[in-house]
Amino acid sequence: MMGPNRERTSDLLQGTLDMLILKTLARGRAHGYAIAESIHQQSDDVLRVEESALYPALHRLELRGLLASEWGVSENNRRAKYYRLTARGHKYLAAESEHWSRMTAAIARVMETV
Template sequence: MKDKQKSPGDLLQGTLDLLILKSLARGSMHGYGVAEWIHQTSEDVLRVEEGALYPALHRLELRGLLSSEWGLSDNNRRAKYYALTAAGLKQLAQETEYWRRMSGAVARILQTA
């Protein structure tokens, strides 16, 4: 047996960051919401181990890409809501552009094969 903990999900860290930023582009959300959004929009293709989400959220917050505030959820529980900052928005644009170019390139390579 190797080490027990897996790397955060099976996603590359950069990819997880991009997904989080993208999910918050539609408006502020709590961590559970982000996880659900990722499951649903990827049609459960991207399995994120949900625990891994939180360190990523906190890291992005520390980098100033996200802001957070405590609010009440639909069932009246205390929940932490994350929102994109201006810097986060800019980062999302850059990452998206980069990802597009990358996947386009990979697609072309795969087609020529």
């Protein structure tokens, strides 16, 4: 988690963290801890979200109207804040995913041409 490796990933993910959050929430509502764990597992333990950066990102998305939040009771009976995608969030995610696919495909092509 700490060390040079993390710094590189966090730089890389700064722009994509939003997208990963949105993607995760596309499957349904979740609280912050669940989002972090989900990203970690979905990426086969490669991506680890810096947890202290996760929450400001969530709040920023909420203020931008891409997420909505509500307070609920968690599986272990605690008060937890649940996030879900808004309609605008769905649209934004679709646009971003497409952009992302084109970008990674382009980068892959460049990297393969040696």
